[in-house]
Amino acid sequence: MPKVALFVPCYVDQFYPRVGLATLRVLRKLGLDVEFPAAQTCCGQPMANSGCAADARPLAERFLAIFGGYDHVVAPSGSCVSMVRNHYGQWLEGKAGFDHLRTSTFELCEYLVDVAKVARVDGEFRRKVGLHMSCHGLRELRLARSSETMVAPFDKVRRLLAQLRGIELVELSRPDECCGFGGTFAVNEAAISSLMGRDRIADHERAGAEVIAGFDVSCLMHLEGLLRRAGKPLQVMHVAEILEPARLS
Amino acid sequence: MSGHAASAARFAADEERAHWHDQALWAVRAKRDAQAAAIPEWEELRETAAAIKAHTLSRLADYLEEFERNARANGVEVHWARDGEEHNAIVHRILADRGVTRLVKSKSMLTEECHLNPYLIERGIEVVDTDLGERIVQLAGLPPSHIVMPAIHMKREEIGALFHDKIGTEEGASDPAYLAEAARGHLRAKFMAAQAGLTGVNFAVAESGGVVVCTNEGNADMGTSLPPIHIACMGVEKLVPRSRDLGVFLRLLARSATGQPVTSYTTHFHGPIRGGELHFVIVDNGRSAILGQETFRRSLSCIRCGACMNTCPVFRRSGGYSYGYTVPGPIGSLLAPQRDPRAYGSLPFASSLCGSCSDVCPVKIDLHHELYMFRQELVARRVVPWRKRFAMKVTGLVLGRSWSYRLAGKLMRAVVPRLPRFLVYGPWNPWGRARELPPMPRKSFRDLLREEPS
Amino acid sequence: MSSRDAILAALRKAAPPPSPLPEPPAGIVYPDPVAQFAAMVAAVGGACIRVPDLGALNVELTKLPAYARARRTVSLVAGAGSSNLDLAALGDPHELEGLDVAVVPGELGVAENAAVWVPGSSLGPHRAVFVIAEHLVLVVRADRIVHTMHQAYERIRFERPGFGVFLCGPSKTADIEQALVIGAHGPRSCTVFVLG
Numbered sequence: 001m002p003k004v005a006l007f008v009p010c011y012v013d014q015f016y017p018r019v020g021l022a023t024l025r026v027l028r029k030l031g032l033d034v035e036f037p038a039a040q041t042c043c044g045q046p047m048a049n050s051g052c053a054a055d056a057r058p059l060a061e062r063f064l065a066i067f068g069g070y071d072h073v074v075a076p077s078g079s080c081v082s083m084v085r086n087h088y089g090q091w092l093e094g095k096a097g098f099d100h101l102r103t104s105t106f107e108l109c110e111y112l113v114d115v116a117k118v119a120r121v122d123g124e125f126r127r128k129v130g131l132h133m134s135c136h137g138l139r140e141l142r143l144a145r146s147s148e149t150m151v152a153p154f155d156k157v158r159r160l161l162a163q164l165r166g167i168e169l170v171e172l173s174r175p176d177e178c179c180g181f182g183g184t185f186a187v188n189e190a191a192i193s194s195l196m197g198r199d200r201i202a203d204h205e206r207a208g209a210e211v212i213a214g215f216d217v218s219c220l221m222h223l224e225g226l227l228r229r230a231g232k233p234l235q236v237m238h239v240a241e242i243l244e245p246a247r248l249s
Numbered sequence: 250m251s252g253h254a255a256s257a258a259r260f261a262a263d264e265e266r267a268h269w270h271d272q273a274l275w276a277v278r279a280k281r282d283a284q285a286a287a288i289p290e291w292e293e294l295r296e297t298a299a300a301i302k303a304h305t306l307s308r309l310a311d312y313l314e315e316f317e318r319n320a321r322a323n324g325v326e327v328h329w330a331r332d333g334e335e336h337n338a339i340v341h342r343i344l345a346d347r348g349v350t351r352l353v354k355s356k357s358m359l360t361e362e363c364h365l366n367p368y369l370i371e372r373g374i375e376v377v378d379t380d381l382g383e384r385i386v387q388l389a390g391l392p393p394s395h396i397v398m399p400a401i402h403m404k405r406e407e408i409g410a411l412f413h414d415k416i417g418t419e420e421g422a423s424d425p426a427y428l429a430e431a432a433r434g435h436l437r438a439k440f441m442a443a444q445a446g447l448t449g450v451n452f453a454v455a456e457s458g459g460v461v462v463c464t465n466e467g468n469a470d471m472g473t474s475l476p477p478i479h480i481a482c483m484g485v486e487k488l489v490p491r492s493r494d495l496g497v498f499l500r501l502l503a504r505s506a507t508g509q510p511v512t513s514y515t516t517h518f519h520g521p522i523r524g525g526e527l528h529f530v531i532v533d534n535g536r537s538a539i540l541g542q543e544t545f546r547r548s549l550s551c552i553r554c555g556a557c558m559n560t561c562p563v564f565r566r567s568g569g570y571s572y573g574y575t576v577p578g579p580i581g582s583l584l585a586p587q588r589d590p591r592a593y594g595s596l597p598f599a600s601s602l603c604g605s606c607s608d609v610c611p612v613k614i615d616l617h618h619e620l621y622m623f624r625q626e627l628v629a630r631r632v633v634p635w636r637k638r639f640a641m642k643v644t645g646l647v648l649g650r651s652w653s654y655r656l657a658g659k660l661m662r663a664v665v666p667r668l669p670r671f672l673v674y675g676p677w678n679p680w681g682r683a684r685e686l687p688p689m690p691r692k693s694f695r696d697l698l699r700e701e702p703s
Numbered sequence: 704m705s706s707r708d709a710i711l712a713a714l715r716k717a718a719p720p721p722s723p724l725p726e727p728p729a730g731i732v733y734p735d736p737v738a739q740f741a742a743m744v745a746a747v748g749g750a751c752i753r754v755p756d757l758g759a760l761n762v763e764l765t766k767l768p769a770y771a772r773a774r775r776t777v778s779l780v781a782g783a784g785s786s787n788l789d790l791a792a793l794g795d796p797h798e799l800e801g802l803d804v805a806v807v808p809g810e811l812g813v814a815e816n817a818a819v820w821v822p823g824s825s826l827g828p829h830r831a832v833f834v835i836a837e838h839l840v841l842v843v844r845a846d847r848i849v850h851t852m853h854q855a856y857e858r859i860r861f862e863r864p865g866f867g868v869f870l871c872g873p874s875k876t877a878d879i880e881q882a883l884v885i886g887a888h889g890p891r892s893c894t895v896f897v898l899g
Binding site for chain 2: 705706707709710711712713714715716717718719720721722723724725726727728729730731743746747796797800813815816817818828829830831833834835851852853855856857859861862863864865866867868869870871872873874875876877878879880881882884886887888889890
């Protein structure tokens with residue numbers, strides 16, 4: 001049985017612990033041997049995203065030291081996984097274990113579909129759900145076909161959620177427009193970031209969503225911040241929370 | 250707040266207008282999607298286009314020599330300009346030597362980049378931009394706000410008022426058909442009076458020594474079929490090796506740009522008009538320096554379709570002028586700071602790095618990745634303010650050790666909920682201006698994990 | 704050093720490692736390229752009329768309101784329409800101002816996008832006819848309609864020195880609030896006759 005490390009991004013650990021737990025439970029229900037390496041902190045994305053490569057690099061090296069020994073690394077975040085897969089090379093290329101780490105670090109949905117080969121999701125979720133396809137998972141990990149690319153449609157997230165009894169996945173007018181979080185962009189360009197977020201929320205509202213579901217808590221944190229400020233009833237949920245009660249096989 | 254963030258915030262403060270601008274460009278993106286979807290080999294075309302460009306850039310000097318040789322054999326005069334100043338001087342000399350005082354122009358982002366218009370106007374030459382959008386912004390005394398749709402930021406009522414003022418249309422008239430018809434009459438007179446026509450170049454073909462110019466209005470055709478002198482200005486990167494390469498790029502260009510299957514006019518110039526002259530002005534103006542940068546050279550593959558602008562959620566809500574550069578949007582945010590990192594240092598940060606630009610780009614420039622990488626250049630050159638660099642250094646140090654990370658998280662979760670709201674949501678908290686902070690749970694995931702049965 | 708040599712030297716110095724030059728991909732093949740072409744002409748704001756021969760073409764041509772009321776016409780297609788303007792006698796293309804209709808032969812039609820290839824040699828002594836005319840009529844043979852631009856470029860031979868243009872529908876603009884207006888600077892209509 002593969003030894004799986006759970007990677008819980010820093011802001012999930014601190015602000016959204018229930019998402020970490022849901023992820024852990026989903027993985028354990030598959031019978032996997034899951035560990036949470038306690039030394040883990042952050043993948044380094046805030047620094048890298050700001051251009052501060054020298055400050056991000058030690059975190060990348062640390063990540064390799066902590067996670068390099070596992071068969072698989074799974075995280076409830078597309079963005080942090082993309083950081084490892086697509087941006088660590090700049091610092092870790094050629095280092096022992098990096099090739100393995102890069103190819104064995106997965107976002108939860110892609111892990112369930114591609115590695116754990118989950119074919120059946122047996123459970124229910126009787127809500128109207130709008131899917132928020134966070135950009136890095138979408139366009140850097142290819143969790144689904146982006147609306148720009150002209151390839152055969154696929155969507156690993158929808159494939160899992162659509163099987164839940166009672167779930168109604170609503171159709172957005174812009175299926176994968178950015179919510180405006182963008183890491184440090186959210187504070188560097190707060191005005192545009194907030195406007196993008198409000199526009200995303202309006203799209204979900206028009207489509208009749210009761211829940212905005214996503215695979216990246218960072219975007220959901222941004223959207224939730226806007227929703228709470230506006231006093232709106234729309235809820236945000238991580239995919240892991242929705243899948244947690246279901247039986248996966 | 251300065252740079253793009255400040256000008257973008259000003260544009261977005263008028264939310265109704267920002268949404269109107271967003272919708273107008275999103276509609277173009279939607280038309281692009283429909284056109285691209287109709288071509289089963291779309292992704293293969295993008296791959297091919299990217300590879301042709303990469304190949305051409307690897308042998309650019311050879312192809313330029315071949316192009317020059319063939320163009321000369323076709324009777325074209327070929328000029329070379331190291332920078333914008335030399336380009337302007339060459340164009341002026343051609344015109345002045347022939348006594349030209351009335352010039353009609355079709356769209357050329359290169360001449361915008363070189364600031365040709367003011368250069369010529371100062372020297373007594375009437376310069377009329379003939380693309381309707383360009384004429385609108387020219388009459389308004391503004392640069393284009395978008396490389397394909399220069400007046401996309403203006404409402405019809407504003408254009409109506411401008412035309413009333415400048416070309417005598419009826420007061421209060423804002424019907425686009427009426428205004429376009431008025432512009433047609435106004436510009437027809439300019440075409441009839443012009444002594445020379447200047448165009449940009451969409452593609453230059455090494456093996457044939459010709460250039461291709463694409464328009465919908467036919468303004469480039471009008472401006473080069475009536476007067477005897479045609480000057481075509483091009484950056485060195487416009488080359489493709491073979492005429493059959495044009496098929497690849499023309500299939501991508503208009504579909505990506507405006508969601509049309511091809512432009513109304515795709516005109517191939519392989520020599521002067523009968524009894525006239527054709528001049529090609531080949532310009533470097535910083536391009537060879539970009540070519541030398543391994544990480545960023547792919548930005549030279551750009552065919553100026555503007556698709557990255559139409560798809561960019563930031564551009565749509567911040568407007569072209571917020572970038573302060575001739576070429577705005579994602580591609581401009583790469584090109585501008587390569588030219589002047591201090592003046593345009595905020596542009597690589599004017600992106601949420603959503604990657605839509607990279608996926609829409611017909612020549613597969615990895616725009617968002619290059620923007621990400623360019624941020625490192627700006628930090629290395631200390632263009633990014635020290636406070637930001639310092640903040641990131643501290644953040645990196647805190648996050649880089651398990652104990653300090655846990656302590657910081659614990660403190661934050663314990664302290665923030667106890668603080669009075671005005672302290673948390675003061676002006677020092679840009680996150681909190683429009684958003685609530687995330688919940689501050691008592692226990693972190695790692696705390697809860699201890700209670701989780703394994 | 705001349706600017707030319709300086710630029711070439713700088714580009715050589717900065718050149719990336721060699722990479723191969725690919726061939727254009729095989730393009731889409733339409734089951735009925737003529738029907739596809741006709742549909743695309745309509746989609747780009749033109750009108751496409753299929754006629755079996757020149758006789759039928761002339762019948763249809765005279766039915767076109769723009770042609771019926773035209774005072775000044777030029778035809779560059781033998782046997783199609785008529786000219787009342789002697790192009791060879793015009794000393795200057797500016798004298799074409801006020802031309803109502805030009806009938807111009809197309810060498811190729813492209814099914815994927817309605818483009819019609821018109822080489823400069825088909826445009827007579829003043830190439831401006833195709834853009835200065837108020838209304839444009841193109842004539843292209845049905846067996847000269849190809850599927851894609853790739854096929855078009857396989858067939859096109861550039862005249863040297865010379866001129867050539869793909870024409871796709873009438874002149875148009877959307878520069879005012881993206882509202883489509885037909886007839887920006889050039890022809891206000893474009894009728895394409897597919898012959899045969």
